[in-house]
Amino acid sequence: MAPxxxxxxxxxxxIQHTLGFYENRCVDPSGGFFHFFKDDGTVYDTRTRHLVxxxxxxxxxxxxxxxxxxxxxLDRVRHGLAFLREVHRxxxxxxxxxxxxxxxGEKTLRDGTNHCYGLAFVILAxxxxxxxxxxxxxxxxxxxxxxxxxHFWQADFGLYADEASEDWSALSPYRGQNANMHSCxxxxxxxxxxxxxxxxxxxxxxxxxITVRQAALADDLVxxxxxxxxxxxxxxxxxxxxxxxxxxxxxxxxLTEWSxxxxxxxxxxxxxxxxxxxxxxxAKAFFDTAMDRAWDSQHGGIAYGxxxxxxxxxxxxxxxxxxxxxxxxxxxxxxxxxTRYWDWYEKIWQxxxxxxxxxxxxxxxxxxxxxxxxxxxxxxPAGKTDYHTMGAxxxxxxxxxx
Numbered sequence: 447m448a449p450x451x452x453x454x455x456x457x458x459x460x461i462q463h464t465l466g467f468y469e470n471r472c473v474d475p476s477g478g479f480f481h482f483f484k485d486d487g488t489v490y491d492t493r494t495r496h497l498v499x500x501x502x503x504x505x506x507x508x509x510x511x512x513x514x515x516x517x518x519x520l521d522r523v524r525h526g527l528a529f530l531r532e533v534h535r536x537x538x539x540x541x542x543x544x545x546x547x548x549x550x551g552e553k554t555l556r557d558g559t560n561h562c563y564g565l566a567f568v569i570l571a572x573x574x575x576x577x578x579x580x581x582x583x584x585x586x587x588x589x590x591x592x593x594x595x596x597h598f599w600q601a602d603f604g605l606y607a608d609e610a611s612e613d614w615s616a617l618s619p620y621r622g623q624n625a626n627m628h629s630c631x632x633x634x635x636x637x638x639x640x641x642x643x644x645x646x647x648x649x650x651x652x653x654x655x656i657t658v659r660q661a662a663l664a665d666d667l668v669x670x671x672x673x674x675x676x677x678x679x680x681x682x683x684x685x686x687x688x689x690x691x692x693x694x695x696x697x698x699x700x701l702t703e704w705s706x707x708x709x710x711x712x713x714x715x716x717x718x719x720x721x722x723x724x725x726x727x728x729a730k731a732f733f734d735t736a737m738d739r740a741w742d743s744q745h746g747g748i749a750y751g752x753x754x755x756x757x758x759x760x761x762x763x764x765x766x767x768x769x770x771x772x773x774x775x776x777x778x779x780x781x782x783x784x785t786r787y788w789d790w791y792e793k794i795w796q797x798x799x800x801x802x803x804x805x806x807x808x809x810x811x812x813x814x815x816x817x818x819x820x821x822x823x824x825x826x827p828a829g830k831t832d833y834h835t836m837g838a839x840x841x842x843x844x845x846x847x848x
Contacts, residue, residue: 451795452788454846457839458513460803464832465510467808467825472503473522476551478529479503483826486807494556494828495546497534500526501567502833508574509840523575527583530571539614540593542568545828558612562598562625563691565590566632573635587636591645594629603676604655620682621672622692623660626652627700630707634714643717650718653711657704657728665754667696667735668704680754687751687760690829695751695759698740699767701732705774706841708732709781726781733774737790745817746797761816766834768798769810773838780845791842810835 449456471487472479481499482491504526511519533553534542542564545557568590575583597614598606608625609618633649636642661668663678670692671682683694708729715722739756740749748767750760772794779787801818802810804825809832813821826832 448796448799451792451799452846454843457843457846461510461513461836461839464809464836465506467804468506468831473525474548477533477548479526479831481826481828481831482824485804485811485823485825490824493547493549495529495533495548495553496828497542497544497561497564498567498829499831500530500534501564501571502829502831504530504571505567505574505833506831506836508571508578509836511578513840520578520580523578523580526571527575527580527586530568531586539612540589541612541614560597560610560612560614562594562606562608563622563628565594565598566625566628569594569632570628570635573632573639576639577635584640587640591633591636598625604651605660605676606652619674621674621676623656623668623670623672624691624700626656627668627704627707630656630711634707634710637714637717646711646714646717647719650711650720653704653708654720654724657708657732658724666731668700668732670694670697670700688762693751693760695753696739697751697767698736698748699750699764699770701736702767702771702774705729705733705736706770706777709774709777710841712781729774729778730782733771733778733787733790736771742816746793747801747814747818748794749816762821763802763814763816763818765802765810765812765830768794768802769835769838772798773841776842776845 467487471489474480478495478500480489480492481494481496482489484490504523507519507522511523533546541560543555544559544561544564547554547556569587572583572587572590576587597610600607605626606629607617608620608622610616630649630652633645637646656668660676669678671679673679683689683692687694708725712722712725739752742749747763748771749758750762750764750767753759772791775787775791775794779791801814804811809825811820812825812830815821
């Protein structure tokens with residue numbers, strides 16, 4: 447029987463259950479964290495280190511320390527920061543390696559490409575480390591923001607470019623909304639950690655330009671891919687709708703993730719540069735469209751992607767899509783007082799509880815088929831640390847009152 451999802455204790459218990467999956471198995475004593483886990487927690491790749499996972503583990507343990515006050519979690523934050531600073535980061539160029547081979551204290555660079563998406567998560571990690579009380583993270587935060595501004599910010603468009611070569615000499619012509627969305631998320635966290643308005647104002651600019659200006663070019667929704675001049679690129683990854691970072695098609699999970707971020711921005715409306723009147727209507731429109739087009743009325747759950755004509759282009763059920771959507775539903779319910787959003791919150795949680803969550807071992811399955819069948823026994827490949835699922839719970843705790 448499912449618990450009461452509007453009880454704070456349910457979410458706190460679920461966070462602890464999820465943390466338990468990674469407990470005593472994710473820390474590599476030689477440096478950083480292991481990133482690849484089977485359903486039962488077995489580490490199936492001890493050597494690969496991906497920047498996204500390295501940063502998300504810092505987020506996980508910084509949030510856990512703030513919630514539960516366990517000194518071991520703060521130790522894990524410091525352990526993760528050391529790996530970011532000493533292994534991922536190139537002290538000469540400031541770059542952070544996208545992917546490394548790490549074995550018994552020795553590293554080999556596998557992919558040194560600079561990704562704005564990656565730097566966004568570096569900023570997120572430093573911001574949350576600062577909120578957890580690690581004062582030196584403020585310097586790291588300033589440094590990384592300056593790096594991202596120098597190499598990726600495009601003032602003419604008011605958005606970040608996506609990818610640069612290892613030595614920063616060449617900028618890819620690809621432009622993407624995903625890197626900008628996570629930059630917005632990270633910049634909000636940087637403001638909340640530091641109190642510096644420059645971070646909030648940059649987040650506001652990015653949010654408006656993606657969710658209003660760019661959306662106007664794509665059926666008033668958020669398209670994923672763009673040309674160098676920020677015109678819509680409908681062909682990029684057309685035959686790769688399941689790409690982990692750059693999928694083709696509209697992404698319901700990104701629509702609801704934007705809903706969440708817009709409502710978090712609205713909390714700080716007194717410090718925003720312009721009117722906040724546009725934030726709630728955008729948040730509602732994105733969430734409502736995502737549920738209307740991507741909710742699977744037969745099998746439950748939210749599909750991964752839909753095409754411009756409204757048809758489902760990837761019907762698989764991804765863990766993060768459900769998590770971001772339930773968080774957005776709770777924030778909309780709290781903000782609007784409309785019961786239909788609590789109904790969606792319950793509906794998504796009920797589905798996730800029944801199908802996505804591993805109640806035996808902990809954490810969420812990464813992906814299920816359209817019929818909710820398991821597709822793999824790999825629970826946590828690159829990028830998946832359950833930052834989305836625990837982050838969603840923490841966000842809902844901000845609005846739940848027992």
